Amino acid sequence: MHPKKQLLDDAAKLLLAELEGKELTARERNQIPLQEMATQDPSERILNMNEVALGYTEAQVRIEAMRCLQCKTKPCVKGCPVGIDIPAFILEAEKGNYAKAVSIIKESSLLPSVCGRVCPQELQCQMYCTVGKAKKDVEQSVSIGRIERFVADYTREHGLDEIPHVGDNSGKSVAIVGSGPASISAAADLRREGHRVVLFEALHKAGGVLVYGIPEFRLPKEIVEYELEILRKMGVEIRLNYLVGKTRTVDELFDKDGFDAIFVGSGAGLPRFLDIEGENSIGVFSANEYLTRSNLMKAYAKTNALTPMYRSKRVAVFGAGNVAMDAARTAKRLGAEVVSIIYRRTEAEMPARREEIAHAKEEGIEFLYLLAPKRIIPGEDGRVKEVEVIECKLGPEDEDGRRRSMMIEGTESLRSYDTVIVAIGNDSNPLIKATTDGIETSHKGTFIVDPSTCATSLEGVYAGGDIVLGAATVILAMGQGRKAARAMNEYLATL
Ligand code: FAD
Ligand code: SF4
Ligand code: SF4
16 A cells, blocks of 8 residues: 555544444534545656545545535535435445445446546535535535545445346447447446447547546546446447548438437547647647547557657646646656646636646646737747747636636747647537538537437437537536436337
């Protein structure tokens, strides 16, 4: 066990010995200290790609679960987009019934090991927790996500997960486009009803952003692979290197291949750029490309990488969301000496999770606030040499309630970089829309669906996840996949 984790475990075991078997009052529960989660030291972790957060030990998870007051009104459940019965699974964790805890979670969420790690809990379930509210500090809330992560890891590592029951062959077949969390959830729920389910993925690896976007140091890929293996064991067929819209159109999946219904979970993988001078220079990447090279093709493995990685010393990252943090922290691990996040607002407006910002800071990422890139200046060899930036100030709120950023003319200056990573957001890929007649989309290119069924304007075609919501979250994508599957199962029963 990692020495830091060992220390926390020793303390938790002592406390557990005191508390175990006692009828704890709410007051006593309130006094139990929040269990810290061990992390790799910053100096150690910037030299590897391994997971930063090391998870709870069994003693810690039981103590943390004891902090839950089992509130009758369950305010935390309101904060979970898929409505997991949080107090019920925490109670089972407190008793050490981890498999039971997981089965409660799985009634609502199929990917607890993933969501326990990457959900923005502090803005969802934990924001509503009575304990955090009483202490006027959301960080003091019961660590719902960490408990969820532990119980799911425990059942996986101890072989306690069961392959979901698959019903008798229904004679119907469903095509699923994409293999991210929306598609994984839809596939499982459709297969359970006995339909033939084929998942088509454009890339050579399944998992969507969970595999190609979120780095190993936040979400180990073996976890995603494990979930995909469960799908395979359920009989879901996964076809890789298959681009729907090119290899086969949506119409052809119906007419030539005989599918009865289609779920589109193609995500939001089209990177946005700033459209500034010099953005075509060598050494400018979208965060998507940069992260895909590193994650999917293991470009960080210097000796046996499947693709070369641009070697950088000074990296500028434009943007301040989770994707920007992931790109910056990846660049640091790939050996960059200076990595700067360049953001035109202040820390208060940054959309990234607080934990990710804190981790990035600990790892030595530089944060340059109230600064916007104006142009990228290449050297004679065409490679990035400098970035011209301009100072900004905050103005009134925009339509999203965030304070507008306004450039201050005459404050331009040059900063020296050899690499630029653009992480200012993603749009949906237009391929399916362009090759399918009759699919209604918004002005942003997202699919318009019936909010209660995820049905698109084309009969038999459903959609969910980022292709509908725009770049959103794993849990929301998963929730939509399940909602669509429910409606699709009803639709298929009518055929
Ligand atoms: P995706 O995960 O995008 O999967 C779509 C899949 O469809 C891809 O594999 C793609 O290759 C495939 N595809 C696309 N078009 C076709 C086609 N025509 N034919 C076949 N296949 C196709 N969310 C969080 O909750 N927490 C986080 O910490 C977090 N961090 C993130 C970090 C990064 C770097 C990124 C990019 C996103 C992050 N997100 C995070 C967002 C989250 O990952 C997404 O909201 C979620 O993955 C969306 O799921 P999805 O199933 O809709 O699509
Ligand atoms: Fe909280 Fe996310 Fe788990 Fe829901 S899925 S309980 S929001 S961590
Ligand atoms: Fe437990 Fe907090 Fe939910 Fe109350 S609000 S049941 S204390 S997790």
